[in-house]
Amino acid sequence: MSNMIERLVLVFAGVCVALAEYELSDYASHPCMRECVEGAPPMSCTYNFTVENYFVLTKACYDCPYNVTDCYRPHCVATDGVGRGIITVNRMLPGPAIQVCHNDMIIVNVHNMLYGSEGTTIHWHGVFQKGYQHHDGVSMITQCPITSHSKFQYRFKAANRGTLFWHGHAGLHRSDGLFGALIIREPLSRDPASHLYDHDLPEHTMIVHDWLVELTINRFAGHHHAGYDNKPASMLINGRGAFQEFVDPDTNQTVHTPYSVFKVRKDKKYRFRVISNGILNCPIQVSVDHHDITMIATDGVPHEPIVVSSFNIFAGERFDFILDADKDVGNYWIRTRGMADCGVKSAKQVAILRYENATEEHPTGPTDYESGRREGKLLNPWNKKGTPDLTPVSWLNTTLADPLHMKQVPDKKFYFAMDFNKVDNYVFNHEELYPLAAVNRNKRLYLPQMNHITNIAPPSPPLSQYDDIPKDMFCGSHNTRNCTHQYCECIHVIKVDLDDTVEMVLIDEGVTFNANHPIHLHGHHFRVVAMDRVNESTSLEEIKMMDEAGLIERNLETPIAKDTVTVADGGYTVIRFHADNPGFWLMHCHIDFHQSIGMGLIVQVGELNQMPRTPKHFPRCGNWQYTGEVDVEEKPRCPVDGAGRNHRESWLLMYAAMLSILCIKSM
Incomplete structure (x- = not known):
């Protein structure tokens, strides 16, 4: 009888857990979102993420945008009003923000519910994952994709603080909505800028990015295979903005989906955290009308404060600034203005800075593209040399207390040249069937490569299944002899020793296009x-x-x-890092279209025997070829009823179903 009760309890608990995981929480009041106190014990912070195909302005939105209140209903994703397919976590865009304290343990249970059996992963951008290398979330580098209708648990320590974010790292999922904020705070006593602000509020996290008016795979395939446009026409700030026009049938007035609103109180100073989930080649200029801002950190790392009128943010970068709410009580535009590919269609967006006691109205002043061109001192210029009014990030002086590990002569040094190369390849410009020379100029695809090599994904993750990868797939003299004249693709790995000081000279040759490449190192x-x-x-x-x-x-x-930095077109960026984290780490351009077709490489840090052990029962994947059948000895079966289960088991399941009903009613 005791065994029966034990089994019933387990079934009952399993049903309740399954139902709890089905709840799509926004985690706006998660217990880990707290003030970080010196000496307080770390917490274990658990989140359940359900990844789904979804749509803008679903039935959950009721009468949005005609009734603006409806636009804020649970599960309503309004974006800029353009009806299109999206990918969401918990039916939110951006997905749930994870806000924790330094050294907390983060546990995220990801349930892949995507249609069409698409695999996915989630990368924790800016988290070093030292000791948790298998949880970096890079498809086919650190793990297999999470298959459809299955779950994967990420578990890692919040070991480095600052403004970070999470996003999909399989296919183009990040571009369709699979992203969200990850903020790791520390006690104010450890923050060198804490004396400069009064408040660091979760609601002052801002995610900016360009936004397409259709599923990204449509634009990707059309651009690469048929020469169609790849230029964004819209942008979002925290998943909101105005682009699509609607005519209210009752008033005949034009209405839009609502803007994001950030609230402040007069004469208080606030820390804002800005994240770029940039998709295409779209540097974004950020400014606040009538307010200068004080920049204090980038990519989670503090630096000496610098007062600017605006700053540029490239895909994958983060910047923290302090806003002094010292102006008249009112509403002010927060502006984002896209350049490069975004400049072609004048992509821009605005949000509202609203002082306490201000009317709930839109600010005065135009919202067109040119109104976002802020004059004055600018941080992080796009494709410009440094001047008194243009401050490159290399001019910032860190206040980080961590050791520099800066040797006069590095242990390893590499030069990497990037550009769009004019070379036929069997995917987009088949050398025999439709070579570059034979197709219309507008349909030619020039490949973004590093050192004239296209990096390809291994068939198995090297971190957990290195021996399953055919060795001739790695780059070597056998497949990189003449890459300037013929297409070279291979698994591009560079190897450094553990604890090396590594220098990389990143060069954007800039011959083909006036572009730029923001490079991210995992x-x-x-x-x-x-x-x-x-x-x-x-x-x-x-x-x-x-x-x-x-x-x-x-x-x-x-x-x-930093962990993400731009390389100016026709210029260079020199970076150095201490290779103290054994593993296989992707380094790539963070423009989604460029990374997806091979603009990157893998940095192997340390020998295989220095890599972390693979967790027990870690998922495996790879190539398979039929080699014959295996004889399996048939196991004895219990007597069963017509439903395929024994009679005692049937009674237990009926009782468990009754308990399940009670569980549902109690939730």
Whole structure:
């Protein structure tokens, strides 16, 4: 009888857990969202993420945007009003924010409910994952994709603080809505800028990005295979904005979906945390009408404060600033203005800075594209040399107390040249059937590559299944002999020793297009020791000659630490990092279209025997070929009823079903 009761309890508990996981929480009042206190014990912070295909302005939105209140209903995703397919976590865009304290344990149970059997993963952008390397969330590098209708538990320590974020890292899911904020706070006593502000509120986290008017895979396939447009026309701020026009049938007035609103109180100073989930080649200029702002951190790392009128943020970057609410009580526009690809269609968006006691109205002043062009001092210029009014991030001085590990001569040094290369490939410009030379110029695809190599995903993750990867798939002399004239694709791995000081000279040759590439390194942050734009175009050879002649000056004393940095078109960025985290770490352009077709490489830190052990029962995947059947000895079966279960089991399941009904009613 005791065994029967035990089994019933287990069934009952399982039903209740399943129902709890089905609840799509926004975690706006999660217990881990708290003030971080010196000496307080860390917490274990659990989140359930359900990943789904979803749509803008579903039935959950009722009468939105005609009744604006409806736009804020649970499960209503209004975006900019354009009806399109999206991918969400818990039917939110952005997905739930994770806000914890330094050294908390983060546990995220991801349930993949995508239609069409798509696999997915989630990357924790900016988290170094030291000791938790298998939880970096990069499809086919650190794990297999989470298959449809299955679950995967990410579990890692919030070991490095600051403004971070999470996003999909399989396919183009990040571009369709699979992203959200990840903020790791520390006690104010450890924050070198804490004396400059009064409040650091969860609601002052801001995610900005360009936004397409259709599913990203449609635009991706159309652009790469048929030469169709890839330029964004819209942008979002915290998943909201105005783009699509609606005519109210009752008033005949034009209405829009609502803007994001950020509330402040006069004469208080607030810390804002800005994240770029940028999708395409779209640097974003951010400013606040009538307010200068004080920049204090980038990519989670504090630096000496600098007062600016605006700043640019590239895909994958984060910036923290302080806003002094010292203006007249009222409403002010927060502006984002896209450049490069976004500039073609004048993509922009606004949000509202609303002072306490101000009327709930839109600010005065235009919201067109040109009104977002803020004059004055700017941080992080796009494709410009540094000047008194243009401050590159390499001019920032860190206040980070961590050791620099800056040797005068690094242990390993690499040069990587990036550009859009004119080379036929069997995917987009088949050498025999439709080569570059034979197709219309507008339909030619120039490949974004590093050192003329297209990185391909392994068939199995090297971190957990290195021996399952055919060795001839890795880059070597056998497949990279003549890459400047023919298409080279391979698993592009560079190897460094554990505890090496590694320098990388990143060069954007800038021959084909006036673009730029924000480069993100997983597993580490790096010091930005130098950066400059040389000319409209350059070459690896020119930069190497400049370097050998001592013409590239490096800051090895107080360089800022980042994990994502732009490389100016026709210029270079020099980074250094301490390779203290064994594993396989992706380094790639954070523009989704570029990364998806191979603009990246893998940094192997340490020998295989220095890698962390793979967790028990970790999912496996890879190539398979039929080699014959296996004889399986048939196991004895219990007597069963017509439903395929024994009679005692049937009675137990009936009782469990009754308990399940009670569980549902109690929730």
